[in-house]
Structures are given as structure tokens and as C-alpha cells.
Amino acid sequence: MSAHAQKKKNPIWDWLTTVDHKKIGILYLATGAFFFLLGGLEAILIRIQLLYPENNFVGAQTFNELLTMHGTTMIFLAAMPLVFGFFNAIVPLQIGARDVAFPFVNSLGYWLFTAGGIMLNLGWFLGGSPDAGWTGYAPLSTTSPGNGVDFYVLGLQISGIGTLIGGINFLVTIVNMRAPGMTFMRMPLFTWTTFITSGLILFAFPALTIGLALLMLDRLFGTQFFAAEAGGNPIIYEHLFWIFGHPEVYILILPAFGIFSEVIPVMAKKRLFGYSAMVFATALIGFLGFMVWVHHMFTVGLGPIANSIFAVATMLIAVPTGVKIFNWLFTMWGGKVVFTTANLWAVGFIPSFVLGGMTGVMLSVPPADYQYHDSYFVVAHFHYVIVGGVVFGLFAGMYYWWPKIFGRMLNETLGKIHFWLFFIGFHLTFFPQHFLGLMGMPRRVYTYLSGQELETANFVSSIGAFLMGVATIVMLWNIIQTSVAGKKASNDPWDARTLEWAISSPPPEYNFAQTPLVRGLDAFWLEKRAGNKTMTPAEPLDDIHMPDSSILPFMMAVGLFIAALSAIYSSWAIAIGGLVLTFAMMFLRSVIDYHGYHIHKEDLPSEGVDGK
């Protein structure tokens, strides 16, 4: 790969300034994995506290902080960046593009997310983390003493900007940068779900931005938007949060659906059953996702009419979701199914997620919801959909795309041990919680009394959590072991169907030496059936234009970070300094011309077959 002799860059500087979607993807994946471990650690501490009745492992206040940070970390700092990691690492390759539409914005999105993630976790070192739950309901959040909730508000606000611009970037990328011949109905399903997800981000995140902005004004500037005693209305916060919050669930699950729709056909050696129905179901889920948020607020007292409308809308979503489940089953039916680790996660997902879907339909019935609300039944439900759906999807994607992203195979045996330990641990943890909830154990309470028959299920639940912890250690060992001594990955280790497998593993920085010509759905599979080893090029070999790397996105994020942190401590001069830094970087970005550079065609490896 040293054919084109570029001057060797300092690796740290290189990672700070990169605008290459593949490197940004790796940054997202690494940061997401770090926060996943952190959120997992918080979960284990929570489960140790709940191991025995009236346990005093952590106090009530620490428990509240752990619980808040576990939820916030897992949703915003683990699942979101991991999803974005796969968007970045895979989608441009799947559509035959050389990069995303806005590489600079892509890098800015990553650094803003990271700045927000660090800000959220500062509370651990600065006298108290957020403690008002991941939802941050007012007035609990507006009246919470200390700076904990301030870190929540400003951290989420900064990382939210990053997510929003990331979503816009992928919308534009998928609309504009598809290779010749790749019509919308020839796009792989992961690209489709990325597209719909990016749309959901675009429309859902502004509601969160407004909610957090009002919360910030209430906490830092003494306004009373959510203070009922001053004529404010805390219910507005709940609406704003869930107008964002419900689509957010689909922002997480749709990419997982996309991953399963890639893995299952490849591992069954069949084309995806009902491709167009899958696309339509994805779009319908995205659309309906915006009109169901009140199902989180059935017990607020909005009245029977509002509750009924939103209950019916919620139940409707079960239809397209069911369509997807059946399509995956029909894809496997009659296929030559290979149970690779990636496929184990996909197959394990189906019963787990269906269970979560069933309890979802149960929760969507308002009279029943009055019984389930704020109990462990809800905790069991959403962990079944988020772990059984999103996390299984991310693991499936990890085992499936690891060779493409890093150029090395993961160990399949260790992978299977990881799967089985995690799968068993997951069900052990969350299945008993359904019954804990039905028996009346409230969520978010730091302990429970003995003699109420809650002991056994809580004990089993904690053991399950420890098993998931052990499974994660096996996964880490797998990663370390194979990156030191793993087998090198070929271009196409799974005999797969989509464009990313037509190029070397890992891909060269320009992805495709020549833009490929797409002749149908499963473009690479079609070429392989036609006896071709690579894609047919759509253009002659030519110089490749590449974008310049830049430190400005990193500096913009640093500026916002400084501004937010100083605002929390009311150091207004420094806060303004931080904002000035950010705006100065934006100014520089506007006035400096970035011409990019060319990789000359003479420097490309001959044949461009596998980049060797």
C-alpha cells in the first residue's frame, strides 16, 4: 500500500484532523465502545446494589446518578455513535462513493459528539453527576441541586448538534453520491435504513434541542418555563422530550434492522425476501414514529381521547414491524443458513425482539399501562427492544463488518462464546424483571424490602448482568487477540452481496479507484454470478480528488466545550472566549480555500482489484 508515497504524518495529528469517513467511522466506533463499557460498568454497579434487599453498596444519591448516567450514556453516548460508526464505515462504500457529501461537517459532527460525551461525564469528577433520570423531567431536573443536571443539559446539547449535522450529512450523501445505476430501489437495506434514520434525526432532534434549551434557561438564567408555581408548565418538557424521544428509539432500531437485513441474506445465501416491502415498512415505521410519543405519557392525565388516539397509532406500528420479522424469517426459510457469529446475533435477535414487541403492545393499552407504568415491567420491555434489538444488531454488524473495517478476521469461536454468554445473561437479567414489575417493584428506586418475594428475581437478574459482563470481557479479549495475531481478511470473506465487499479490506483511502457501475439490487452478487471478480467500472481510470484534512472541527468543538463548562460555573468571560474560539474557527473555514489534493492515476495500484 506504500505505492503512493505520502509524507508520513504524526498519527495523533492525523486522527485529530482526518476527514476520511472510514477513519471517522473508526473514531465513532471506538468512542462508542468506550462509553458502552462505561455504561455497562454503571449497569453492573446498579445490579450489585439490587443484588440483596436493603443493600447498601451505593447510597441512594449515587444510585440515582448511576441510573441516570447508565441510561443517558447507553442511548446517547454508546448506541448513537456506534450507529454513526457503521453509517460512516459502511454507507459510502455501499453506495459506491469515495466519501460522504460533507467530509468536514462529518468530522465536526464527531468532535461535537465527543465534546458532549466528555461534558456529560465530568460530573463524576466535579461533585455530582446528573441525577434526574435519562429523561430529565422537569421540575425534578430544574430543581436538582448542584451542577449535575447542568452537565446533562449542556453535554446533550453539544452532542445533539453533532448528531443533527451528521444526520443531514448522510441524507445529502445518499441523495447525491450514489454510484451510476444505483437507483433508490437498488440501495442495500442498510443504506435505506440509514437514509430514513437520518431523516428522523433531522426532524426529531430539534424538539430535544428546544427542550434542553428551555431547561438550560430555567437552570442557568432563572427563567420559569417549567416552574408551575410561576405560571410555567412542566408538561411541555415531557411533550418536547418524547416528541424527540420516541423517534429516537427508531433512530436506534432502524439501523439495527438494516444490519440484520444485510447479515441474514448473506448468511442464508438468498436474496432478501420482500425487498420492497422491507423498504416500505422502514419508511412507514419512520413516519408513524412521529405520532406516538404520548404513549410515554398515558398516566399524565391527558384524557381518554388523546390516550386512545395515541394507543391506536402505537399499535399500528406493530404491523410494519411484523412485516419485517416475517420477511427475515422467509429469507432464512429454505436458505443454506450458516451460523457464523454475525448470524447468531441476527437469529437470536428475532425471538428476543419479538418478546420486547409483545410487551410493547401490552404497554400501548392505556388502562393496562396505568398498572405497568414506572414499574420494572417497563424496564424489562425497553431492555428487550434496545438490547435484544439494537445491541444485538450492533454486535451482528461488528462481527460482519469487522474484517472490512479493520482488515482482520475476528475469532469465530470466541465470538460464539461471547454470543451465548451474552444471550443467556441478557434473558436471565431482563426476563425476571417483567414479573418484578407485575409484582409492583417500581423502577428507579435504589432498594427494596425483604419479605416481599422480590429477592429471587432480583438475584437472578443481577447474576444475568454479571454474565453479560463476562461476555463483554470475552469480546474484548477477541478484539485484542485478533488485532495482535488475527488472520488477515480477504476482500469478501462472507461471499456477500453488496458493494463494500468488492474492494480491499480495509478499503484504500479513495474507496473505489473507479466508480462502479451498478446493474441491480445486490450489485456485487450480480457481478459475481456473471463471472466477474470485481465490479464493472463506470468511468475510466483518472486522478482522484481528495478533501484536505483539517483541525478546525476539533477546535470548534473545543471552543463550545469551554463555553459550556464556563457557563455552568458562571465564568462568563471565559464562556465568551470559548464561543469566540468557535466562531473564529468558523470564520477561518469560510475564508480559507480548501482545494484538496489529487491522487494521480499513475500512483494507483495496477488493476485496482484489491488494492494490493
Add this chain to the structure above:
Amino acid sequence: MGSHQNDSVSKHDQSHLDIHHKIAHQKELKQHIVSFAMMIFLTMLSFIAVASEAISTRFAILFILVLAGIQAAFQLYIWMHLSHKGHQYPTWGIFFGIGVAATCVAAGAAMIW
């Protein structure tokens, strides 16, 4: 994607296309004049609605909001050429955004006590 595929048309086709462009252009000019007149007329109507004693404030507000909606449509479709080819994505985006925002505002107005 690539909507300009006619860079290799013959001379004859070119003049043929020119005529089509001319007709389309004239049609558009007419549309612009009509919409310009309409927009001024609508603006006058809203001023009258506010100034006149005979029209109640409640009605005037509703009336002006409806007129504003029409004006926005004129602006988007006639002046910002949203009706032209290649604007499907912005159109989808705008209308989905309006839909989401309207749902939220309506729900907020109806449900917040």
C-alpha cells in the same frame, strides 16, 4: 441525479428544444406576473382586514394566517421554483417538517393544560 443528458443532441434537435424553452419561459413569465399581482392583492386584503372596523379581531387573525399560508405557497412554488424538476427532496423535507411541526403544535395546544 444526472438530469442534463442532452449535451450531444443534433442541431435540429437543438433548435427544437430552443422553441420549447421559449414557450416554457413565456409561460413562466406570465405566472410570475400573475403571482406578483396576487401577492400584492393579498397583502392589501390583510391590511384592510386589520384596518376595517367591520371585521372582528379574531376573524382578522385567522384570515391573515390563511393568507400567509397562500403567500408562502406562492413564494415557494413560483419564486423559489419548487415546482421545477429536481426539487422532490426539498419538497419532501419541507412538507414532512411542516407536518411534524404542525402535529406537535396542534397536540401541544390541545393537550397541555
